[in-house]
Structures are given as structure tokens and as C-alpha cells.
Amino acid sequence: MLYINKLKTKIDITDLVTKIKGKNILLISENYEFHKSMINFIEHKGLLRVEMNTALIESEGFKADPLFAAKAIKSESSWVNIYLQTEKKLTEEHKIVEKQKSEIEKQKKQIEKQIRQIAQQEKRIQKQLEEINIQEQKIELQRKALAGLQEDISEKQKILDEKMRLLAMQKKDIMRQQEAIIKQNNILNKQKENIKIQENKIDQQRQVLNDQLAKIKMQNLIIYLGILIIILVILAALFIYRSYRIKKKTNKMLEQKNEEIMLQNEQILQQKEEIEAQRDEIEGQRDEIEKQKDIAIAQRDEITLQKEEITDSIRYAQRIQLAVLPPVGVLENIAPNNYFILNLPRDIVSGDYYWMVNFHEYSIVAAADCTGHGVPGAFMSMLGVSFLNEIMNKLIDEKHPIPEANEILMKLREKVIKSLHQTGAEGEQKDGMDIALYVIDHKTNLLQFSGANNPFYLIKDNPVTLFKTKTGDHEVKYLPEGPEENAIPVLEGNNHYLIEIKGDKMPIGIHTDPNAVFTNNIIQIEAKDTFYIFSDGFADQFGGPKNKKFKYKPLKKLLLSTQDKTMVEQKEILLNAFVEWKGDYFQVDDVLIIGMRAEG
Numbered sequence: 001m002l003y004i005n006k007l008k009t010k011i012d013i014t015d016l017v018t019k020i021k022g023k024n025i026l027l028i029s030e031n032y033e034f035h036k037s038m039i040n041f042i043e044h045k046g047l048l049r050v051e052m053n054t055a056l057i058e059s060e061g062f063k064a065d066p067l068f069a070a071k072a073i074k075s076e077s078s079w080v081n082i083y084l085q086t087e088k089k090l091t092e093e094h095k096i097v098e099k100q101k102s103e104i105e106k107q108k109k110q111i112e113k114q115i116r117q118i119a120q121q122e123k124r125i126q127k128q129l130e131e132i133n134i135q136e137q138k139i140e141l142q143r144k145a146l147a148g149l150q151e152d153i154s155e156k157q158k159i160l161d162e163k164m165r166l167l168a169m170q171k172k173d174i175m176r177q178q179e180a181i182i183k184q185n186n187i188l189n190k191q192k193e194n195i196k197i198q199e200n201k202i203d204q205q206r207q208v209l210n211d212q213l214a215k216i217k218m219q220n221l222i223i224y225l226g227i228l229i230i231i232l233v234i235l236a237a238l239f240i241y242r243s244y245r246i247k248k249k250t251n252k253m254l255e256q257k258n259e260e261i262m263l264q265n266e267q268i269l270q271q272k273e274e275i276e277a278q279r280d281e282i283e284g285q286r287d288e289i290e291k292q293k294d295i296a297i298a299q300r301d302e303i304t305l306q307k308e309e310i311t312d313s314i315r316y317a318q319r320i321q322l323a324v325l326p327p328v329g330v331l332e333n334i335a336p337n338n339y340f341i342l343n344l345p346r347d348i349v350s351g352d353y354y355w356m357v358n359f360h361e362y363s364i365v366a367a368a369d370c371t372g373h374g375v376p377g378a379f380m381s382m383l384g385v386s387f388l389n390e391i392m393n394k395l396i397d398e399k400h401p402i403p404e405a406n407e408i409l410m411k412l413r414e415k416v417i418k419s420l421h422q423t424g425a426e427g428e429q430k431d432g433m434d435i436a437l438y439v440i441d442h443k444t445n446l447l448q449f450s451g452a453n454n455p456f457y458l459i460k461d462n463p464v465t466l467f468k469t470k471t472g473d474h475e476v477k478y479l480p481e482g483p484e485e486n487a488i489p490v491l492e493g494n495n496h497y498l499i500e501i502k503g504d505k506m507p508i509g510i511h512t513d514p515n516a517v518f519t520n521n522i523i524q525i526e527a528k529d530t531f532y533i534f535s536d537g538f539a540d541q542f543g544g545p546k547n548k549k550f551k552y553k554p555l556k557k558l559l560l561s562t563q564d565k566t567m568v569e570q571k572e573i574l575l576n577a578f579v580e581w582k583g584d585y586f587q588v589d590d591v592l593i594i595g596m597r598a599e600g
Contacts, residue, residue: 006031008397013037017056024061038062049073104320107313111375114310121303125296132292135285142278152271156264167257170250177246314348317378321349324382330356334363334440335596340571344537344578344591351377352535352592355388362402364392366437367594368508369454369535371430377590384433384508387415405439405450406474406518413452413508422510432509436533440525445598447531449521451503457532457556458499458523459563465490466499466523474517478524493560500556529598530567532559537591538574543581550581567595 002025004011013029013036020027029037035053038060042049051073054064331339334356341354351373356365366388370380391411395403412435416422420431436454440447449456467482478488478501491498501521506513525531539552558577562570574593 001026001028003028003030005029005397022060026057026060026062100320104317107317108379111310111313111317114306114313115375118303118306118310121299121306125299125303128292128296128299132289132296135289135292139282139285142282145278156268163257163260170253173250177250311348314375317375318349321353321378321382324385325353326356326385330358331365331594331596333358334365335599338567338597338599340567340593340595342571342574342591342593342595344575344587345373346537346587346590347374349375349378350590350592351381352537352590353381353385354592354594355385357392360442362442363440364403364405364408364437365440365533365594365596366435367454367533367535367592368433368435369537369590369592370433371509373590380431380433383416383419384412384435387412387419390415402441403439404520405437405448406520408437408439409435409450409452409508409518413511416508417510420509424510424512424514428510430507430509432507434503434535435508436503438531438533445525447523447525449501449523450518451501451533452506452508452518454503454533454535456501456503456521457559458501459530459532459559460497460499460526461495461528461563463490463492463497471522472520475520475522477522491556491560493557494563496560496563498556498560525598527598530563530595531598532593532595534593535590537589538578538593540589541578541582541585541591542588543583543585547585550578567597570595 002016002020004013004016004027006013006029013027013032017027017037027038028041029039030041032040034040034051035056038053038057040051040053050068052064052068057064328341331341343350343352343354345352351370353368353370354366355368357363368381368384370377370384372380388408391408416432422428422431434453436449436451436456438447438449438456464480466478466480466488468486468488469477469479469482471477488499488501491500501523504516504518506516506518539550539555541550542548543550558574559570562573565573578591
């Protein structure tokens with residue numbers, strides 16, 4: 001029997017019929033013209049329709065089943081009509097896909113342009129904020145200097161008031177002293193008058209004594225009177241001299257006080273002028289700050305509008321990304337009610353992605369973490385999904401048996417390196433992705449795992465120790481028995497046992513060793529075994545009371561503690577633990593965990 005599909009192989013069926021003629025080969029085809037093959041299928045409105053060339057079948061020694069032949073399309077016109085409708089539908093779908101690719105490219109260019117504009121706007125705003133900050137610091141220094149000057153003026157005003165008070169007191173003392181001097185002068189004048197009166201009396205007595213006393217007595221009297229006058233004159237002169245000294249000293253002190261007051265008045269006037277000048281400068285700076293503030297507000301509004309436009313574009317990209325990802329229902333077919341996907345993008349779109357396919361014989365599940373997050377990571381994730389779909393379609397076309405996990409990763413690495421034009425040159429951007437991928441054989445329950453930097457966690461409910469046994473250059477099989485030195489470390493908790501199978505230390509992308517081959521790990525899965533693949537976002541999240549990373553060991557313990565729960569409950573527990581650990585801190589990366597439990 002030979003099967004061909006025109007859409008996938010493009011084989012000329014007429015030449016093929018000629019080549020197999022007489023070799024007893026039953027030719028089954030799909031999407032070929034009427035009566036070109038023995039049995040020909042075409043899909044129409046979700047159903048497979050068939051037409052048979054009975055003559056060609058019988059010429060090769062086969063016999064057509066009458067019941068099957070009865071269901072086949074008999075006329076060429078009916079077949080041509082269905083064929084043309086199918087061709088038209090495929091052409092329309094191809095046009096839609098091309099239009100979507102063109103739209104994605106336009107959106108990508110628009111987003112990149114808007115991101116550059118935002119970066120420029122942020123730089124200008126940052127520069128203006130720095131200038132405003134410098135102006136505010138200058139104003140603050142001037143305010144402090146002004147406050148200091150005001151305090152100095154207030155202090156000097158207090159000193160001046162005190163000096164004026166002392167000067168007033170001194171003036172009062174001088175007035176009292178002047179009044180005392182006047183009183184002393186009055187007393188002195190009275191004494192002078194008394195002296196004159198006494199002199200008159202002396203003259204009169206002298207006249208009397210001239211007659212009565214001798215010449216000697218008269219001279220003695222004159223001497224006594226002269227001594228008395230001299231004493232009185234000396235006393236008066238001393239008093240007048242003392243008053244003059246006091247008055248001179250007081251006048252000198254008043255002159256010094258007046259000079260100090262005049263100097264302080266000049267300083268106060270000068271400080272007042274400086275304060276007014278600084279006030280005018282501050283007013284000018286305040287006006288300039290207001291202008292800068294208005295400019296900053298206008299730019300902020302412009303950035304807000306641009307951010308809204310970018311957010312709308314990113315949300316459109318999110319819809320495209322979700323459309324590219326495989327439906328979650330694929331996992332429902334693999335493990336009904338025994339799986340969960342915890343997907344928490346840091347931004348609207350994610351650099352983490354999941355991918356899975358399900359066939360009758362086997363299923364493939366992958367969790368990947370692309371370089372970056374947000375829009376750049378999302379573009380990488382869509383590339384990854386597209387490449388994995390291409391790889392699987394090619395394997396199906398080649399009628400490949402159950403694929404090997406490491407073979408898929410190596411083909412994916414080739415496509416990423418080729419599409420990103422990576423050469424390994426120094427300074428070249430090391431874009432790529434980390435990934436964990438496993439393939440399950442539904443008949444044998446053998447699981448193949450291959451990882452690029454990311455591990456695979458297997459949790460069992462019995463204390464079986466696994467041992468590594470090499471079966472090829474890059475293939476490792478895990479058995480219940482083996483050499484003790486090849487035993488895999490096991491973490492115990494909650495009566496369950498966690499085994500970690502590490503991925504290879506190289507990414508999906510350019511690597512130092514271009515010929516390095518990913519390891520294919522083969523594990524026998526048993527009923528109720530639970531296994532997980534994930535990105536590094538959960539373990540790398542900062543939070544908790546000390547704002548540290550969550551790390552992998554606490555994640556392992558958390559997974560062990562949930563093994564008595566359903567997979568849906570496990571997802572809720574993981575989500576609550578992440579939210580509680582993160583708290584008010586910023587989410588640092590995209591988070592993706594895929595959990596699955598083997599049926600038992």
C-alpha cells in the first residue's frame with residue numbers, strides 16, 4: 001500500500017501510477033483530481049469524501065468492497081466541484097495567513113518606533129527633572145541664606161534696641177549730672193555772693209580794726225582770709241574740672257554710639273537691598289519653574305497618549321500570541337482532569353510559552369523561556385511555536401516514528417540560529433530560549449526528556465531510587481537498579497519523593513560548541529507519578545520579609561507538600577504562594593509551570 005498527499009508531497013500521480021503498474025501496490029491518495037488514483041480522499045466541510053477508480057484497482061489484482069464503493073463519488077463533475085471549493089478555501093486561508101503576517105510586521109515596526117519615541121521622551125523628561133531639581137536646590141539654599149540673614153537682622157535689631165535703651169539711660173544720667181552741676185554752680189554763686197558780703201564786712205571790720213588792732217593782727221587776718229579764699233577757689237576749680245571730665249567722657253561715648261548706630265543702619269539698608277534682590281531672583285526662578293512644569297505636564301500627557309496607543313498595540317499582539325499558542329484542551333486529551341498550566345506574564349504579552357501536540361501513539365509537551373519579556377519576548381515565543389509546528393509537520397510528512405526529544409531540540413536550535421542570523425561573533429546579541437520538552441509513549445509509558453538549561457521534576461509516591469545508565473553517546477536511561485555511584489539525588493517530603501533530571505547547560509541558540517548534542521533522558525512512568533516543567537520566573541521572584549529570591553529548593557518543597565491535592569488545587573496553591581511571596585514588590589519575570597499526573 002502507498003499513501004501520498006498532493007498538498008504535502010507535490011508528486012505527479014500520473015508518473016507514479018505508471019511506475020507502480022503491475023507491482024500489486026494499492027495507491028491511496030488525498031487531494032488529487034478525479035480518477036487519477038485508485039482510492040482518492042478529499043476533505044470537504046469537515047468530512048472526508050472519497051472516489052474510487054475501480055478499473056485501476058482491479059488491474060492491479062485488487063477487488064473493491066461493494067459497500068465502500070457505494071459511498072464513493074461517482075461523477076467527475078461532483079468531484080471537480082468539491083475539489084474547486086477545497087482549493088478556493090485553501091487559497092483564501094493562505095491569503096488570510098499572509099495578511100496576518102503583514103499586519104504583525106506592521107505592528108512590530110510601529111511598536112519599535114513608539115518604543116524609541118518613549119525612550120527619547122523619557123530622556124528629555126529626566127533631563128528637565130534634573131534641571132528642576134538643581135533649581136529647587138538653589139532656591140532651598142537661598143531660602144536658608146535668607147532665613148539666616150533675617151535671623152542676623154533680628155539679632156542686630158535686638159542689640160540696637162538694647163544699645164538705644166542704654167543710650168537713653170546714659171542721656172538721663174547726663175541730664176541728672178548736668179542738673180547736679182547747675183545746682184553746684186548755683187551753690188558756688190551763692191558762696192561767691194556770701195564771700196562778697198563777707199569781704200564787705202571784712203572791709204568794714206578792717207576799717208574798724210585799723211583803728212583798734214595793730215598792723216600785725218591786720219596782716220594775720222588778711223593771711224587767714226587769703227588762705228580761706230584759696231581753699232574755696234581750689235575746691236570750686238576741682239569741682240568744675242571733674243564736671244568737665246565727666247561731660248567730655250559722656251560726649252565721647254555718645255559720639256561712638258552714634259557712629260555704631262549709623263554703621264548698623266547702613267548694614268541693615270544693604271541687607272535689605274540684598275534681600276529684595278534675592279526675592280526678585282526667586283520670583284524669576286519660580287516663573288521659570290512654572291514654565292518647566294507646564295512643559296513637563298504637556299510631555300507627560302503626550303507620553304500617556306503614546307503609552308495608551310502602545311498598550312492597545314500590545315493587546316492586539318497578545319490576541320495574536322494567544323491565537324498562535326496551541327489550545328489548552330490538548331492537555332485535556334493527554335491527561336483528562338490531571339494537569340494544570342500556571343501562566344503569569346510579567347507584561348501583557350509573555351516571553352514564556354507552552355506548546356503541546358497529541359497523537360494516538362504519543363504526546364509532546366514543552367515549556368520555554370525566551371530571551372527577554374514583554375513584546376521582544378513575545379516575538380521570540382511566536383517564532384518558537386512556529387518552528388516547533390514546522391518541525392512536527394515535517395516529521396509527520398516523513399512518516400517519522402515516535403520522535404526523540406533531543407532531536408526536536410536540535411532541529412529547533414538550527415532554525416533559531418538560522419532565522420536570527422547568529423554567527424557567534426564577539427559582541428553579537430545572544431538571543432534564544434531555554435526549554436524543557438518531553439515525549440510520552442502511550443503504549444509503553446516511556447517518557448523522553450530533553451532540556452536546554454531547564455530541568456524536569458518527577459514526583460513518585462514510593463521510595464524507588466533511580467540510577468543513570470548510558471544507552472548511547474547522548475542518551476541516558478533511568479532504571480530502578482544500578483551502580484550506587486549513578487544514583488539520582490532524591491528529596492523526600494509529605495511521603496513523596498522528588499527526582500530532578502537536569503537539562504543540558506546550553507540554550508536554544510548560538511553556543512560555544514556548535515556541534516554539542518542535547519541529551520535524551522528516558523524514564524519509565526508509573527501510575528500516579530506527577531511531573532513538572534517550568535521557566536525560571538517563579539524561583540527568581542524577589543519578595544518575602546527580606547526581599548530575596550524564592551529559589552528552587554523551596555519550590556521543590558512546595559510541590560511535595562501539594563501531592564495529596566488535585567492538579568487544579570495544586571495550581572491554586574502555587575498561585576497563592578507566588579502572590580503572597582511577591583507582595584507589593586514588582587514581578588521580575590514571566591512565570592510558567594506545567595504540571596501533569598499519570599493516570600492510575
